[in-house]
Amino acid sequence: MISRSTLSSVAAGLLVLLAALLSACLPALGASGPWQQTETVEGRLVAAVDGAGSLDSIPLGLHLKMKPGWKTYWRSPGDAGLPPQLAWDGSANLAGTEMRWPAPHRFTLFGIETFGYDGEVVFPIAARPAAPGQALDLRASVDLLVCSDICVPQRLDLTLALPEGPASSAGADANLIARFASRVPGDGAASGLSIESVQAAGKSLRVVATARDPFVDPDLFVEAGDGTAFGAPRIDFADGDRRIAVTLPVTGEPSALEGMPVTLTLVDGLRAMERAATVEAPGAGQTGDAAGLAAMLGFALVGGLLLNLMPCVLPVLSLKLLSVVSHGGSAPREIRAGFLASAAGILFSFLVLAGAAVALKLTGSAVGWGIQFQQPLFLVFMVVLVTVFAANLWGLFEIPLPRAIADAAVGGHGGHAPSLRGHFATGALATLLATPCSAPFLGTAVGFALARGPLEIVAVFLALGLGLALPFLAVAAFPRLAARLPRPGRWMVALRRVLGGALALTGVWLLSVLAVQIGPAAALAVGALMVAVVLALAVRRRLPGRIRFAGGVAAALLAVAAFGMPMALDRPASQAAAATDAEWVPFDRAAIAEQVAAGRTVFVDVTATWCITCQANKRLVLSRDPVAGRLFGGAVVPMQADWTRPDDRIAAYLAEHGRYGIPFNMVYGPGAPEGIALPELLTEAAVLAALDRAG
Structure with missing residues (x-):
């Protein structure tokens, strides 16, 4: 028989084993204090x-759950109510706290407007230890006014002990705090909201606001310094529900609104923003809007001009150079006409881009600067185009039809001056090859345009095109600059061969981008077909009589066959997405708030293989010490969002920050939970300063 003591030992062992299994299966929870409960909350x-670590600021939360039918109040409760009050008397190792307020809800009862929360709410709190690294013993007395049909004051005496040890993420509790921290109104960049004007309108306040995505259920809360109260808002929608005009009547004693400082909190579902403003006189905002558009047009003009200096435009400089040289000794009238045609090609191409952007936005599709380079068929088209241009520069076109096509594309054959169609096509090609780059000022201007209506988009894109065309217009204005160049001659044959080689290198770069999207095998197949096109054109020159036509047909068929490679040999998108550099963490929007809540710094790099500016930033700044040492030394979470292929998550993230082009870099941390945006062209000083500030 088994003794009673043996059975007791076995039972105790089974209980220990069961407890271990249960603890292993339960989700990780943070250091949370015990619940305190009343009849209403x-x-x-x-x-x-889980531990104090060495953090200078520890992320906490006041977690409240109201019973059904009850509510408590925001920091500005409205016509009645009191906000929660916290006292930290009796806490150990606590130097101070700062509490933030999630966006409230509006409650209307018998014409009384109050603002607050029902159901569940977490108030994020930043606690500063007096001695970082030591345990934190917190005691909070929370005074609440909880209301339903009646109001009942409540007091909760809450405690929380945070031990010494690593400040690792606290799982479910970290997610809970991060979820409500995301509802704390920011400046509007992340939520896509913007307040355009704040004006007095008689005895009412009129606020105009815009949104990147259409408004669904907007509301506006106004806090006035002198205690002026406002009634329920009347909201008028416009511009596809992306613009609203909110009118709030003044209640109680009338006040002079003009010049009054106010704090505005705009809420639409889970997105919200906050802005301090001064009430302007009626009509003042219209001048501000016009001034803002004028400033953005100036940014666009400068950004377009700077595109001429960006690395992605350098490959087309061969065509520009050939165009200038071909004018040597020409009459000023011919020179002016040629360069005006190039400028017209640029402006026309930007108008086409603007029209495409407007159409995509109206259909609700993702829109951005350079997104056509995410499409394999477009890349194949560009590879075929630069191959044909290079073949023309090498003198492989001899028969009338290809010569006509080449003349329309790169401007003639041999030593003849380009036609006006050739100059026009040169400007169009310059625009196509410029779109993978985001120059300084360009990102700001494009973001402004794409967040607004069709008229603003067209105006900004035309200003960008005018900036890119300015060098052509300058030569058109002073044609004697080109007339003084040497006259065209035999020396241009050697120059054309060199410039054709430059275009061939452009084709190699485009193939490298294609390899990331559809795989090396498909890209190599396209490259082999392009080599075959050039060989077919070269052999065709040596064929007698009518047989030459067969060589041209063979080259055309090989070029058409290249467009089938992306469909025949495309690799799965999951494999392409796995191409993120090993040093980087794949982009995860939700994980950013979790990492910041745990006290870590996050560096987000939105990049693409087709973005030459991104690659320049990587090689010149991000991959070199001391920046590389900071990013990959373990203290920073380096997160990479690869936009080489279309990705709705990345497009939405860019749109959150009012950006529609790359490169785009953000730094998050305890010191900058909303993020710090970096310039398009990175510098070592800018990156290190942002990392220091965020951390």
Whole structure:
């Protein structure tokens, strides 16, 4: 028989084993205090980390759950109510706290407007230890006014003990705090909201606001310094529900609104923004809007001009150079006409891009600067185009039809001056090869345009095109600059061969981008077909009589066959997405808030293989010390968003920040939970300063 003591030992062992299994299966929770409960509300303190670590600021939360039918109040409760009050008397190792307020809801009862929360709410709190690295013992007395048909004051005495040890993420509690921290109104960049004007309108306040995505259920809360109260808003929608005009009547004693400082909190579902403003006189905002558009047009003009200096435009300089040289000794009238035609090609191409952007936006599709380079068929088209241009520069076109096509594309054959169609096509090609780059000022201007209506998009894109065309217009204005160049001659044959080689290198770069999207095998197949096109054109020159036509047909068929390679040999998108550099963490929008809540710094790099400016930033700044040492030394989470192929998550992330082109870099951390945006062209000083500020 088995003795009773043996059975007791076995039972105890099974209980220990069961407890271990249960602890292994349960989700990780942070250092959370016990619940305190009344008849109307229950609450507790929670932390986003398991230990104090060495953090100077520890992310906490006041977690409240109201019983059904009850509510509590925001920092500005409205016509009645009181906000929650916290006292930290009796806490150990606590130097101070800062509480933030998630966006509130509006409650209307018998014409009384109040603002607050029902159901569940977490108030994010940043606690500063007096001695970082030591345990934190918190005691909070929370005074609440909880209301339904009646109002009942409540007090909760809450505690939380945070031990010494690593400040690792606290799982479910960290996610809970991060979820409500994301509802704390920011400046509007992340939420896609913007307040355009704040004006007095008689005895009412009129606020005009815009949104990147259409408004669904907007509301506006106004806090006035002298206690002026406002009634329920009347909201008028316009521009496809992307623009609203909110009118709030003044209640109680009338006040002079003009010049009054106010704090505005705009809420639409889960997105919100906050802005301090001064009430302007009626009509003042219209001048501000016009001034803002004028400033953005200036940015666009400068950004377009700077595109001439960006690395992605350098390959087309061969065509520009050939165009200038071919004018040597020409009459000023011919020179002016040629360069005006090139400028017209640039402006026409930007008008086409603007029209495409407007159409995509109206259909709700993702829109951005350079997104056509995400499409394999477009890349194949560009590879075929530069191959044909290079073959023309090498003198491989001899028969009338290809010569006519080449003349329309690169401007003639041999030593003849380009036609006006050739100059026009040169400007169009310059525009196509410029779109993978985002020059300084360009990103700001494009973001402004794509967040607004069709008229603004067309105006900004035309200003960009005018900036890119300015060098052509300058030569058109002073044609004697080109007339003084040497006259065309035999020396141009050697020059054409060199410039054809430059275009061939452009084709190699385009193939490298294609390899990332559809795989090396398909890209190599396209490259082999282009080599075959050039060989077919070269052999065709040596064929007698009518047989030459067969060589041209063979070259055309080989070029057409290249367009089938992306469909025949495309690799799965999952494999292409796995091409993120090994040093980088794949982009995860939700993980950013979790990492910041745990006290870490996150560096986000939105990049693409087709973005030459991105690659220049990587090689010149991000991959070199001391920046590389900071990014990959373990103290920073380097997160890469590869936009080489279309990705709705990345497009939405860019749109959150009012950006529609890359490169785009953001730095997040305890010191900058909303993020710090970096310039398009990175510098070592800018990156290190942002990392220091965020951390």
